[in-house]
Amino acid sequence: MKINVARLQYLLQISRSGGVLAAAEAMNLTPSAVSQQLSRLEAEVGVPIVDRSPRGITPTAAGRELIELAENVEREVNEAALRVGAASELPSGLVRVGGFQSVVSGVIAPALPRSRSELPGVHLQVVEDEQDELLRGLRAAEYDIIAVERDESVEPVRLSPGVREIPLLDDSWVLVVPAGTQAAMGTIELEHLRLPWLEVDPSSGALDAVKRVRRRLPGSTTSPQRYANHQTAIALVAAGEGVTLLPQLALAEHPLGGVEVHELPGLGVRRISLRYRAGKKPNAAVNATLEFIRTAATGGDTTID
Numbered sequence: 001m002k003i004n005v006a007r008l009q010y011l012l013q014i015s016r017s018g019g020v021l022a023a024a025e026a027m028n029l030t031p032s033a034v035s036q037q038l039s040r041l042e043a044e045v046g047v048p049i050v051d052r053s054p055r056g057i058t059p060t061a062a063g064r065e066l067i068e069l070a071e072n073v074e075r076e077v078n079e080a081a082l083r084v085g086a087a088s089e090l091p092s093g094l095v096r097v098g099g100f101q102s103v104v105s106g107v108i109a110p111a112l113p114r115s116r117s118e119l120p121g122v123h124l125q126v127v128e129d130e131q132d133e134l135l136r137g138l139r140a141a142e143y144d145i146i147a148v149e150r151d152e153s154v155e156p157v158r159l160s161p162g163v164r165e166i167p168l169l170d171d172s173w174v175l176v177v178p179a180g181t182q183a184a185m186g187t188i189e190l191e192h193l194r195l196p197w198l199e200v201d202p203s204s205g206a207l208d209a210v211k212r213v214r215r216r217l218p219g220s221t222t223s224p225q226r227y228a229n230h231q232t233a234i235a236l237v238a239a240g241e242g243v244t245l246l247p248q249l250a251l252a253e254h255p256l257g258g259v260e261v262h263e264l265p266g267l268g269v270r271r272i273s274l275r276y277r278a279g280k281k282p283n284a285a286v287n288a289t290l291e292f293i294r295t296a297a298t299g300g301d302t303t304i305d
Contacts, residue, residue, distance in 0.1 A: 007041040008070035010034055011049065011059075015067050019056050041066075071140060078141030082283065091288035092121030098134040099126070099147035100205070102230070102250040103168075103272060108147075111296035119292055122285045130203060138163070138275060144286050145276045145293070151208035152268045164278045166290065169297045170269040171247045173209050175262045176233065178240045188262045196221040198242040201228035205270060209245050213267060234259055272297075 013023040014034070024031040042049050049063035059067060099108055108126055115124055129137070134146040139160070147168065150156070159165060175188065177195065182188055190213070197214060199222055200207040214220050223242035227233040230250045237243060238258025247270050251261060274290055 003041070003044050003066075005073060007037050007044070008066060008073060010037040011041060011063065011066055012070035012074065014038065014050075014057060015059060075139070075141045079277075079279070082141065082144065082277075082279070091119060091284045093285045094123045094125060095145065095285050095289045096125045096127070096143045097145045097147075097289065097293070098129055098137055098143040100131055100134070100149065101128055102171075102247060102253060103147045103149075104128045105253050106249045107168075107297045108293060111292070114296075115292060119285075119288055122289060124289065131205070132203075138277065141277065144283070145274055145289060147272060148275050149205045149270050149272050151205070151212060151270055153212045154208050159275070162277060162279065163275060165273045165275045166294070168272045168274050168294060169249075170271055171249045172263065172269050173206075173213075173245045173267040174248050174251070175243065175264055175267065176237050176246050177243045177260050177262065178237055179258050179260055181260055182262070188264065190217055190264065190266075191219075193220075193243060195240070196223040196242045198223045198233060198236055198244045199226040200244065201226055203228050205247070206233075206245055209268060209270065213245060216266075230254060 010023065010027075013027055014020060017023040017026050020031050020034050020038070024034045027034065038050065045062060045066070047062050048060050049066055050057045050059055097108065104126060112124065112126070115122070127137075127143070131148060134143065134148065137143045138146050148165070149171075152170075156165070175190070177188070177193070181193075181195075185192060197210060197220055200210050204227065223236075225236050225241045227236055227244070230246055231254050233244050233246060234254050234256065245267060248263075249272075274293060276286060276290060
């Protein structure tokens with residue numbers, strides 16, 4: 001059996017996109033071209049690699065093996081490109097940084113103008129994405145550095161070999177309530193809030209924080225309204241539909257008309273870290289970028305091991 005490695009990318013994209021049509025769009029090809037490459041790969045392997053049904057395409061056991069192979073090939077190619085770019089000890093070359101919305105808009109983007117003078121040989125490529133996609137991209141070596149978040153109640157995960165993590169900042173959670181709440185209550189106390197708590201989508205980093213705080217509030221109720229991003233949460237609170245917790249860094253992104261923000265004891269923090277790939281040979285450009293981002297966030301000690 002002889003496999004054309006170049007055809008693996010088509011199967012990998014079909015797996016990631018969920019079908020031929022979406023894969024073709026992502027690859028800027030026609031669906032027919034993608035289907036042809038898939039059929040040729042299947043012929044080379046000699047066994048079915050996908051099951052075709054009216055509901056779409058799903059990989060067979062052999063197909064899953066090839067998808068894993070394709071991911072390994074993709075990672076090896078990307079890592080080789082990084083090693084070539086890091087051949088010089090001087091901080092130079094492309095550094096790809098991924099982050100979620102509030103850390104990109106609140107920390108990284110405002111510092112980009114300074115990067116041109118402080119990192120003159122480094123070209124920063126900044127991408128905003130959801131945390132799951134950032135983690136996948138780091139595994140595939142599509143990113144050199146990503147920002148990750150977790151509530152203080154969540155234990156750190158065990159990192160894969162060759163991956164390291166350093167703290168960036170602790171971002172305080174604040175209570176967001178409709179305008180006029182303090183005037184009506186006098187003193188804002190979680191136990192005496194009459195409004196329900198907005199439901200938080202599992203994709204939102206606020207979910208664990210809200211769960212943690214509400215465990216101390218057995219009489220609290222849940223609004224039928226659900227949000228996934230900070231702007232929607234603020235709009236729902238302003239409409240009087242409920243209350244929620246948001247990270248302080250995120251509040252600078254959006255107008256706060258119609259809401260009040262309160263810092264209360266016990267709300268805790270979300271911990272933001274920088275996760276990066278650390279090869280056997282230090283990458284001067286990546287290390288310089290890590291120090292630059294940490295300085296932008298905290299101005300503190302930024303020594304990287």
